[in-house]
Amino acid sequence: MVSPELSHSQSSSPMAKPRNRSFWCLPDGFLFFGSAFLALLLVWSFWSFFTPTLNFEAHVTESSSKSPGDCSESGFGVNLKSDPKDPTFYDDPEMSYSIEKPVRDWDEKRKEWLKHHPSFAAGARDRIVLVTGSQPKPCKNPIGDHLLLRFFKNKVDYCRIHGYDIFYNNLLLHPKMGSFWAKLPVVKAAMLTHPEAEWIWWVDSDALFTDMEFKLPLERYKNHDLVVHGWPKLIYDSKSWTSLNAGVFLIRNCQWSMDLINTWSSMGPISKDYEKWGRIQRSTFKDKLFPESDDQSALIYLLYTEKEKYYDHIYLEGEFYLEGYWVEIVGGYENTTERYLEIERGAPKLRRRHAEKVSEQYAAFREEFLKGAGNGRGSWRRPLITHFTGCQPCSGDHNQMYAGESCWKGMVKALNFADNQVLRKYGFMHPDLHDSSTVTQVPFDYPADEGPW
């Protein structure tokens, strides 16, 4: 059927050519009845093919009742346009986003908000908002801002592929909470700003996704509220300040987490006991070399001293690289690339070109071939996150253990390794992981006789 907009625009456009005039001048009524008759014939012939079922009827009604321009529901079936008048925690003048003011009854408040926003309640259990950020000023390292942009692009790519929201912060939300402490005020504010999300996923600016397909096994964390990469043995036996890494963590949007952030940040620079905490941490964790209290040691300290209170809530993920130390990872990218190519050569369905939006299906296909790959250290599976601990892309400072060159070269290699997984869906790739600016086209090598058609 010719839509009214189309016939209108065609007949009134000054650019319309007179050649088709006779067609466009047919009375609307004629067109309508003509097409309606054709539609009826079509429906009728379909009717004789299929046994009519309730489903079929429902489908017809649903598709015809919704006009094509109806945008009241967008995104993933959530309503972005409705915020009912019913008061929520946002209307409470006592509510504060500040790290210095604790939030109480957060579970009830969040539940209440979801009740008033039912379209968000449906998928709330698995909803993740990724939060990251960097400093407010330009980088001292001449290539620092470029590197940070690429680290951020990588996170945007990962989030787009998996349908996660992302928030980038480049301000100190509390003037005293700088460097490694800066994340806590941001995570707390993000929890309040995203009651629709069950999880906030903090990822440091010097960490990047190097497996664009892998999804967090959320089912495994259902009875926990904080997930970090770490090892109980190193906490309780070795008492090491690197027994877990606080640069990447998944935190549940709940009251327990609000309380944790409160206790955790009370060992930071906002505390009058900040220096004392530095001394305590250093005497507890002998391998800690600097005097200031840091967020990672503070978290380990809580787990170590109050095991009964914290251990059950915190999942120490040691099975895969929730984050992995770059030094033990970057040398393996070529081997991993080769192993994945080998798999693809034997599995045409993995080579099939597809829209980026349906990438997760191909990730699931690939899983069956990765069973022997192992996970974490020594494995040839792509590491979920490569973390450039000890290298600071922005300031240019780095641990004296390694040359600055190896930091920046490693980052470029990791960024291109990750980018290749994304670019491929756009038809291109970096042929050389060390060379960021050269791209080649991905050949179409999917044999027609193996196709699904």
Ligand SMILES: [Mn+2]
């Ligand atoms: Mn880091």
